[in-house]
Structure formats: C-alpha cells, structure tokens
Amino acid sequence: DAGVTQSPTHLIKTRGQQVTLRCSPKSGHDTVSWYQQALGQGPQFIFQYYEEEERQRGNFPDRFSGHQFPNYSSELNVNALLLGDSALYLCASSLGTKTGELFFGEGSRLTVL
Amino acid sequence: DQQVKQNSPSLSVQEGRISILNCDYTNSMFDYFLWYKKYPAEGPTFLISISSIKDKNEDGRFTVFLNKSAKHLSLHIVPSQPGDSAVYFCAAFKYSGGGADGLTFGKGTHLIIQP
Numbered sequence: 001d002a003g004v005t006q007s008p009t010h011l012i013k014t015r016g017q018q019v020t021l022r023c024s025p026k027s028g029h030d031t032v033s034w035y036q037q038a039l040g041q042g043p044q045f046i047f048q049y050y051e052e053e054e055r056q057r058g059n060f061p062d063r064f065s066g067h068q069f070p071n072y073s074s075e076l077n078v079n080a081l082l083l084g085d086s087a088l089y090l091c092a093s094s095l096g097t098k099t100g101e102l103f104f105g106e107g108s109r110l111t112v113l
Numbered sequence: 114d115q116q117v118k119q120n121s122p123s124l125s126v127q128e129g130r131i132s133i134l135n136c137d138y139t140n141s142m143f144d145y146f147l148w149y150k151k152y153p154a155e156g157p158t159f160l161i162s163i164s165s166i167k168d169k170n171e172d173g174r175f176t177v178f179l180n181k182s183a184k185h186l187s188l189h190i191v192p193s194q195p196g197d198s199a200v201y202f203c204a205a206f207k208y209s210g211g212g213a214d215g216l217t218f219g220k221g222t223h224l225i226i227q228p
Contacts, residue, residue, distance in 0.1 A: 004156065033215060035215075035216075035218075040220065041220055042117075042119075042202050042204075042218030042219050042220045042221055043157070043202070043216070043218045044218070045214075045215030045216060045217070046215075047215075048215060050212075055210075055212065056210070056212075056214060056215055058215050090156055090157070092156075096212075097211070097212030097213060098208070098211075098212050098213055099213060100145050100147050100162060100204065100206045100213050100216055101147070101159045101162065102159065102216070103158075103159070104149075104156030104157045104158070105156050106154065106155055106156050107156055
C-alpha cells in the first residue's frame with residue numbers, strides 16, 4: 001500500500017520563476033493538504049483540497065495556488081518565486097476533513113537562488 | 114504570533130528513562146492536540162492525539178497530558194528507546210466549517226536518547 005508520494009524530491013529555481021510540485025495521496029484518502037517547512041521551523045499550513053476544491057487556506061499570498069484532480073492527486077504552484085520561498089514543501093493526505101491525523105510525504109525541497 | 118510553542122529545541126535523555134516533551138499554546142479555541150514524530154529525510158508521522166475535553170490519553174509507551182487551565186500539554190515516553198531519537202512536533206487544530214482547520218505546529222523538539 002503506497003503512502004503519500006511527492007515529486008520532485010529536490011529542485012532549484014531562480015527568483016521570479018514558477019514551480020509546480022506534485023502529490024499522490026495515500027490509497028483511499030480523498031483530502032490533500034500542503035505545508036511549508038522553513039529551516040528550523042515547524043510546518044506551516046498553506047491550503048487543503050477536498051472534492052477538487054480549496055476548502056481552507058492558511059496565511060499565504062495568492063502566488064501560492066493549487067489544484068486537486070478527480071483521482072485525488074494534487075499540485076502546488078508557486079509563481080514569481082522569492083528567496084524566502086526556499087523550504088521543504090510537505091504534502092499530507094487524510095480520509096475526510098474532520099481529522100488531524102495526517103499522513104505526510106517526504107517532501108519536495110525547493111531552493112530559490 | 115506563535116500559537117503553539119515548544120520552548121526546548123533539544124532534549125537529551127538516557128535510554129530506559131522517561132522523556133518529557135512540553136508544549137504551550139495560546140489559542141483557547143483549539144479542539145484537538147497532536148504529536149508528530151519526524152526522522153531525517155522523512156515526513157512527519159502521527160504519534161498520538163488528545164481531545165480538548167480530555168486530560169490524558171495513553172497509547173503504549175506514549176502518554177499525552179493536557180492542562181487546559183495552563184494551556185499546556187506534555188508527551189511522556191516511558192521507557193525511552195534509541196529509536197525514539199527524532200524531532201517531535203506539537204500541533205493543534207480547531208473545527209470550523211464542518212471540518213478540521215489546518216494544523217498549527219510548534220517548532221519542534223529534537224529528542225536524543227543516549228545509550
């Protein structure tokens with residue numbers, strides 16, 4: 001039973017560029033959340049997708065957008081990259097939206113130069 | 114404004130002894146509190162949770178205590194084992210709009226179990 005898978009695992013971009021990160025949820029899960037973890041910090045909630053819609057959003061600018069597909073997989077897009085966007089981006093899945101018990105992937109490490 | 118705080122960046126405990134990890138929060142609206150464990154190069158994994166209406170929850174070697182009046186929770190690991198060496202995150206959420214809000218995490222405590 002595959003857990004949460006994310007791609008790519010590492011990537012390097014320059015300021016102003018755009019990036020797309022991908023996530024496949026754990027089998028049977030229908031809800032996907034994205035978190036940003038800066039160095040030395042805890043994960044910070046970006047947004048959550050359920051039934052292909054953004055159900056909830058954290059305190060992140062509109063440069064951060066996402067999508068959920070009918071097979072429950074998800075993408076995180078970040079436009080106009082800033083140096084401060086360098087972080088580990090974690091995808092988490094769950095069954096439904098009423099639980100805080102999330103299953104996390106290993107993350108995508110983004111470096112912005 | 115950090116709503117969930119873990120004031121100890123690291124903690125060293127001898128194998129076989131009790132490990133106590135602490136967490137404070139400021140938002141009295143939180144409905145649930147959780148602990149996650151993270152090994153290097155892996156995503157966080159769920160460990161244990163507690164509802165705001167309880168004061169204790171136990172699962173094997175792990176027990177979480179909640180003191181609502183002090184806005185404080187703690188995770189006890191007894192006995193501590195080498196495999197417990199990891200970063201532990203305290204997290205919390207409240208229910209709104211029929212579902213759980215995104216988790217609010219602390220900065221983590223790096224637990225080191227000494228042989």
